[in-house]
Amino acid sequence: MSVKIALAGNPNSGKTTLFNALTGSNQYVGNWPGVTVEKKEGKLKGHKDIIITDLPGIYSLSPYTLEEVVARNYLIKEYPDAIINIIDGTNIERNLYLSTQLIELGIPVIMAVNMMDLVKKNGDKIDIKNLSNALGCEVVEISALKGTGIDEVKEKAVAAAQKKVQNKRVHSFDQAVEDAIDSVSAKLTVEERKKRFFAIKLLEKDTKIAEQMDSVPDCKDEIKALEDKFDDDTESIITSERYAYISSIIGKCVKKNAKGEKLTTSDKIDKIVTNRILALPIFIVVMWLVYYIAMSTVGAWCTDWTNDNLFGDGFHLFGIGSKDYKEASGDYDAASNALDAYGVLVTDDEDAVDVDATKAAIEANTNTEASVKYQMEDEETLDTYDIDVYYSEVPAGAKKDKTNAMSYLDAVEYFNKTEMAEIDPADYGVFVPSIPDLAERGLDKIGCADWLKGLILDGIIAGVGAVLGFVPQMLVLFILLAILEYCGYMARIAFIMDRIFRKFGLSGKSFIPILVGVGCGVPGIMASRTIENEKDRRMTVMTTTFIPCGAKVPFIAMIAGAIFGGSSLVATSAYFIGIAAIICSGIILKKTKMFAGDPAPFVMELPPYHIPTIGSVLRSMWERGWSFIKKAGTIILLSTILVWFTTYFGILDGKFQMLSEDQIDHSILAKIGGAICWIFKPQGWGDWQATVASITGLVAKENIVGTMGILYGGGEGTVYSELAKAFTTASGFSFLVFNLLCAPCFAAMGAIKREMNSAKWFWFAIGYQCGFAYLVSLVVYRIAGLFTGACSFGIGTVVAILIIVAFFFLLFRPDPNKKVKTSKEFLNA
Numbered sequence: 001m002s003v004k005i006a007l008a009g010n011p012n013s014g015k016t017t018l019f020n021a022l023t024g025s026n027q028y029v030g031n032w033p034g035v036t037v038e039k040k041e042g043k044l045k046g047h048k049d050i051i052i053t054d055l056p057g058i059y060s061l062s063p064y065t066l067e068e069v070v071a072r073n074y075l076i077k078e079y080p081d082a083i084i085n086i087i088d089g090t091n092i093e094r095n096l097y098l099s100t101q102l103i104e105l106g107i108p109v110i111m112a113v114n115m116m117d118l119v120k121k122n123g124d125k126i127d128i129k130n131l132s133n134a135l136g137c138e139v140v141e142i143s144a145l146k147g148t149g150i151d152e153v154k155e156k157a158v159a160a161a162q163k164k165v166q167n168k169r170v171h172s173f174d175q176a177v178e179d180a181i182d183s184v185s186a187k188l189t190v191e192e193r194k195k196r197f198f199a200i201k202l203l204e205k206d207t208k209i210a211e212q213m214d215s216v217p218d219c220k221d222e223i224k225a226l227e228d229k230f231d232d233d234t235e236s237i238i239t240s241e242r243y244a245y246i247s248s249i250i251g252k253c254v255k256k257n258a259k260g261e262k263l264t265t266s267d268k269i270d271k272i273v274t275n276r277i278l279a280l281p282i283f284i285v286v287m288w289l290v291y292y293i294a295m296s297t298v299g300a301w302c303t304d305w306t307n308d309n310l311f312g313d314g315f316h317l318f319g320i321g322s323k324d325y326k327e328a329s330g331d332y333d334a335a336s337n338a339l340d341a342y343g344v345l346v347t348d349d350e351d352a353v354d355v356d357a358t359k360a361a362i363e364a365n366t367n368t369e370a371s372v373k374y375q376m377e378d379e380e381t382l383d384t385y386d387i388d389v390y391y392s393e394v395p396a397g398a399k400k401d402k403t404n405a406m407s408y409l410d411a412v413e414y415f416n417k418t419e420m421a422e423i424d425p426a427d428y429g430v431f432v433p434s435i436p437d438l439a440e441r442g443l444d445k446i447g448c449a450d451w452l453k454g455l456i457l458d459g460i461i462a463g464v465g466a467v468l469g470f471v472p473q474m475l476v477l478f479i480l481l482a483i484l485e486y487c488g489y490m491a492r493i494a495f496i497m498d499r500i501f502r503k504f505g506l507s508g509k510s511f512i513p514i515l516v517g518v519g520c521g522v523p524g525i526m527a528s529r530t531i532e533n534e535k536d537r538r539m540t541v542m543t544t545t546f547i548p549c550g551a552k553v554p555f556i557a558m559i560a561g562a563i564f565g566g567s568s569l570v571a572t573s574a575y576f577i578g579i580a581a582i583i584c585s586g587i588i589l590k591k592t593k594m595f596a597g598d599p600a601p602f603v604m605e606l607p608p609y610h611i612p613t614i615g616s617v618l619r620s621m622w623e624r625g626w627s628f629i630k631k632a633g634t635i636i637l638l639s640t641i642l643v644w645f646t647t648y649f650g651i652l653d654g655k656f657q658m659l660s661e662d663q664i665d666h667s668i669l670a671k672i673g674g675a676i677c678w679i680f681k682p683q684g685w686g687d688w689q690a691t692v693a694s695i696t697g698l699v700a701k702e703n704i705v706g707t708m709g710i711l712y713g714g715g716e717g718t719v720y721s722e723l724a725k726a727f728t729t730a731s732g733f734s735f736l737v738f739n740l741l742c743a744p745c746f747a748a749m750g751a752i753k754r755e756m757n758s759a760k761w762f763w764f765a766i767g768y769q770c771g772f773a774y775l776v777s778l779v780v781y782r783i784a785g786l787f788t789g790a791c792s793f794g795i796g797t798v799v800a801i802l803i804i805v806a807f808f809f810l811l812f813r814p815d816p817n818k819k820v821k822t823s824k825e826f827l828n829a
């Protein structure tokens with residue numbers, strides 16, 4: 001039979017760190033209390049038959065919260081063969097309270113005094129021998145982080161577990177209490193060694209313990225006798241006896257450095273960092289830095305590089321040759337723009353330059369206008385703008401971004417010299433082709449069928465690649481977050497923001513996910529892990545993706561450009577709408593039964609600051625990053641295949657077949673879009689193209705632009721002019737609001753599913769997001785349309801007004817679950 005050893009101790013004392021060291025596993029460690037919320041088992045390194053269990057941190061064996069119940073139940077139900085009691089050496093006095101109770105359990109206890117590196121640094125001294133005598137158990141000094149003393153604690157614990165040697169009982173309560181314990185013990189039917197613990201718990205009137213016992217003896221008389229004698233209730237009597245015992249131990253065993261009376265470094269840092277006035281500005285600067293590094297600089301470089309090169313056009317190894325290549329392809333583009341602007345460029349079916357026909361056109365050309373306008377298209381937003389192309393010479397003062405780099409005559413010369421030979425990047429330096437290019441070449445070589453090629457290139461690589469492209473950015477973000485976590489600042493952020501967030505029903509810890517969500521919703525949702533309160537966590541998971549993430553920016557820009565003349569107010573308003581949606585949802589949801597209830601007090605001890613170790617930061621980054629790649633990857637893979645299939649297959653001429661890009665309106669997706677687009681009629685944009693764009697947006701929000709590009713691009717004008725025809729300002733904004741607030745992309749939905757860990761909650765979250773988006777976009781269209789003349793007063797307007805009234809009612813009604821206390825009240829209580 002295997003031997004079980006449990007790790008028990010106060011929150012943030014280093015249990016998981018020791019667990020990882022003992023078992024070689026990779027459980028999550030963080031510098032704030034309450035990281036571990038479930039018990040975790042692992043095998044002791046080198047001993048297959050010894051099972052170590054990491055428990056959530058507890059302050060005592062009288063549990064209040066769910067994870068404390070988990071820990072206590074494990075100890076009294078599973079009865080491990082030994083307990084390693086980890087105590088934080090820098091905070092012995094408080095930690096010993098639990099120790100005095102663990103020793104009563106009747107399980108061999110080995111005490112590991114952790115954080116000895118810090119204790120020594122502070123200059124404090126702990127007399128291990130005395131401590132061991134005073135407690136009646138073996139005591140070992142360790143540093144779980146630095147790895148000292150771990151072997152010793154391991155050996156002692158294994159020996160104790162195998163021999164099942166009981167601790168000597170050295171502590172006795174007041175004689176009257178001991179008599180009561182004896183008297184209750186005598187009535188108990190449990191095993192001999194467990195009797196003392198159960199007797200004390202019964203005397204303390206612990207109802208949860210009584211519920212777990214087969215038969216509960218009557219001990220009213222003992223309790224009454226004690227309460228009469230001490231004129232206090234039994235629980236307080238026993239607690240104060242424990243404290244007296246602990247102070248006697250501390251006096252004998254712990255020598256604080258005289259300097260210790262002064263403020264510690266952590267206290268000094270906190271004086272500034274959590275200062276009433278400075279806290280917020282410091283926080284903003286820190287978060288701005290995190291965001292700046294992860295999203296705009298390092299992270300964005302990495303992600304852009306991955307998207308543009310690895311999944312885009314390939315790259316030159318070490319950048320050698322890339323400058324020459326850029327110059328050459330710049331010349332090529334400028335030449336073809338100039339020729340096209342003067343109407344002499346002729347291309348064949350495959351968009352390659354037809355040399356002979358172009359030559360003839362140049363000779364026949366009579367257009368010698370000094371300059372002409374030429375329309376360009378922005379790659380990302382599909383916005384169009386004009387540039388000037390000059391006939392003979394580009395004037396010296398011409399604006400670079402508004403002028404073609406080559407004049408018509410120069411372009412003709414270029415054409416005659418090169419015959420417009422395509423520029424091949426492989427001719428410059430060492431060129432590494434992109435993954436799609438490589439795959440395409442490989443597939444061509446083996447003569448792969450067209451449909452399979454399409455599936456692999458347009459479906460799998462394009463879809464999964466788009467998501468994997470985010471990985472570098474996320475890894476950078478995870479490193480920074482891990483550093484903030486390990487050093488202890490995260491705990492302070494939650495503390496600082498709690499006062500503000502509590503006003504609308506979210507915990508201070510909800511702020512971090514929202515902030516992260518501006519970059520990408522997936523790490524944002526995952527950052528909600530740091531919220532221990534389950535209801536707050538669920539609500540945060542549900543609302544975090546209301547904020548415009550990086551992938552939503554292109555389609556917001558597209559709507560702004562095509563329908564609102566490029567007004568920057570549109571993009572700004574998207575952020576405000578996102579934040580407002582989070583706040584309003586917070587207020588409304590908190591008043592429902594599902595999210596109310598527990599007062600969810602913000603009780604958190606601020607842990608001392610630590611300098612994070614590189615290993616632990618990298619480990620945490622990799623653990624989160626990898627789980628994203630793995631889980632989101634599977635969901636994305638399936639969904640991209642599905643979307644690809646429904647986009648490129650359909651019934652044409654009575655036959656089910658693969659379609660080319662200009663036949664997409666016969667695709668299955670178009671049929672589905674056509675069948676359900678009535679849903680969005682009230683929103684004013686119920687055509688199948690917009691509906692389909694919203695659906696493909698579920699795969700990745702970047703898809704919206706691409707899909708609109710294909711579906712609105714077929715007509716006479718540009719995509720922008722077609723969009724301007726298809727949407728009014730009211731319906732355009734309604735479309736924007738819907739796609740901003742509705743269910744996020746599949747990757748983020750995958751993250752929601754995982755964090756919710758329940759199908760019911762997952763669907764509730766998705767339903768809430770979509771429903772909320774639907775109602776808000778309806779109101780936007782009906783009300784805005786009334787003012788702009790896009791729609792007239794009618795049933796829709798009445799419905800919109802009813803929605804607004806209901807919304808304000810939900811927002812401002814008194815909270816029906818009045819029991820909710822503020823954290824202050826809770827602490828005072």
Ligand SMILES: Nc1nc2c(ncn2[C@@H]2O[C@H](COP(=O)(O)OP(=O)(O)OP(=O)(O)O)[C@@H](O)[C@H]2O)c(=O)[nH]1
Nearest residue numbers: 011012013014015016017034035036057143144145
């Ligand atoms: N300096 C120092 N820091 C340590 C040591 N052991 C753990 N830590 C740090 O203490 C913090 C808490 O460690 P965890 O292992 O997560 O603590 P825990 O007891 O599992 O905490 P909960 O799961 O919240 O109950 C982390 O920042 C660790 O890096 C140590 O020996 N020395």
Ligand SMILES: [Mg+2]
Nearest residue numbers: 015016035036
């Ligand atoms: Mg832990």
